């Protein structure tokens with residue numbers, strides 16, 4: 001087995017991160033890593049470094065050229081060589097144990113990942129490709145097995161064939177991609193069974209045990225199935241296929257309920273079979289790179305945090321749009337609608353991260369505590385502060401795009417909104433009076449997810465004359481573009497070069513594709529890795545979920561009871577005009593509609 005120091009050159013899981021911690025001053029302490037144990041299974045040198053930094057919160061300590069290096073002040077007791085050695089050893093043994101490796105370097109454990117609903121769309125589109133990407137990057141433990149489980153009859157070879165059609169190396173021509181794919185597929189197996197059959201899960205258990213070959217078994221079940229069968233699957237998996245000697249975790253897809261009552265009932269049923277710390281409720285937006293970066297932007301840059309309040313921020317906009325409709329998912333969608341599909345989870349989660357107070361630490365519970373506080377400080381949403389829409393058919397360039405109700409799986413005359421805009425408020429000292437506007441829609445003119453922060457006007461602006469009299473057009477705006485073309489840009493006023501004095505609006509632009517050569521991992525990769533590692537920061541805790549449903553349930557009930565007729569908008573358009581009236585009511589202009597965005 002290779003020693004840690006000899007694995008310096010191996011590929012880094014979450015690579016790209018350590019490189020930024022390069023030596024910056026001469027107060028460096030350096031110590032050979034020879035005191036470390038032999039490489040725990042599946043953990044390479046760089047990965048340990050990243051884990052150490054994440055765990056200890058000490059970015060000033062990094063590993064380079066086979067040594068630990070510290071840039072911090074050597075008079076700080078923590079930075080002494082002895083202190084460092086102890087700290088590194090302790091964190092590393094803990095981290096190694098987490099992924100199932102003995103700190104003595106023995107390969108004692110294994111992770112079995114069962115994709116429940118393996119024949120489905122999400123499994124093919126996202127889960128298997130994400131698992132392969134993790135495997136390719138060296139992020140999965142040495143001993144792992146992947147099982148697909150669903151009712152469809154399939155052999156292992158058929159599952160592999162199905163999976164192989166969607167596996168790609170994210171960057172074309174990456175080295176050994178074909179080989180890695182072959183290796184990965186050999187670790188994938190299939191078991192056909194009913195979701196409510198303890199016997200079928202017991203057979204799965206037997207098969208998993210054969211692969212686990214007497215090691216400590218850690219088991220992850222990914223419920224990629226419709227919500228009405230979540231409880232059956234949890235019951236059977238936990239009672240017939242739980243690990244006997246390691247951990248058992250369950251990732252649950254959304255929707256987690258459709259209102260406060262159903263969500264609470266689901267949580268109650270889950271808790272008959274699982275502890276809260278075994279439940280990983282996924283919101284894949286939390287795994288998106290730019291959403292993860294929100295806290296970094298706020299809390300590690302002096303220039304942003306002081307501005308992050310009602311004093312300087314006029315409004316915040318959370319915008320989601322897709323340029324395709326619900327085709328193929330109409331049956332599911334009609335029971336939920338856009339408010340439950342996007343706003344109650346993805347946009348609200350972003351809002352909570354955006355607006356929360358500084359957490360005590362980066363630990364999952366500290367972050368989730370702050371998010372819950374924000375959610376619980378939100379003012380009930382007024383029905384008059386909500387606009388709903390539904391797309392209708394449109395013919396453009398000779399092509400006819402179907403309306404929402406043209407889908408055979410959608411009931412005729414359905415009033416389910418495919419678009420919604422809403423004004424929300426946080427009644428706390430930081431955000432009192434600041435409108436948080438949300439807008440989400442299907443079948444619009446573009447695909448986009450972004451956060452727009454519009455700052456207040458400059459008081460007594462000396463340059464009013466040079467900028468024109470529309471104050472709104474001269475205020476600073478920070479845009480965090482989550483997708484596509486990930487970017488962070490700040491709109492500023494700038495003098496147009498020349499002898500005159502004319503100002504224009506220009507962007508200070510951090511476009512990820514221009515700045516970083518490393519490709520951005522898919523959200524599901526980050527989340528799967530976190531679940532394997534037991535990191536809960538990006539998963540939704542039950543009290544967060546309750547708070548999110550408490551906010552939206554009364555609104556949803558009122559809209560449904562009143563049978564609010566949606567404003568119809570043509571497929572591929574910018575959505576209902578009502579969204580603009582709503583914004584104007586709160587003195588806001590949507591930032592995504594101006595010509596220069």
Ligand SMILES: NC(=O)C1=CN([C@@H]2O[C@H](COP(=O)(O)OP(=O)(O)OC[C@H]3O[C@@H](n4cnc5c(N)ncnc54)[C@H](OP(=O)(O)O)[C@@H]3O)[C@@H](O)[C@H]2O)C=CC1
Pocket residue numbers: 117118119120121122123150151152195223224225226227229253254255332
């Ligand atoms: N697809 C997507 O883009 C997204 C999906 N989700 C959520 O992820 C989960 C999975 O999504 P997706 O893959 O699209 O779902 P599917 O509808 O494709 O269902 C997954 C599998 O579940 C089984 N299944 C489907 N309907 C039933 C039923 N009524 N009774 C029993 N088994 C059934 C089928 O497998 P078999 O017949 O072989 O047993 C199917 O292949 C859902 O909860 C969904 O809401 C969340 C975000 C995005």
Ligand SMILES: O=C1O[C@H](COP(=O)(O)O)[C@@H](O)[C@H](O)[C@H]1O
Pocket residue numbers: 284322341342449
């Ligand atoms: O959860 C969901 O998200 C997708 C959009 O995800 P993205 O990562 O492609 O932006 C959305 O299409 C779907 O309706 C919803 O259920």
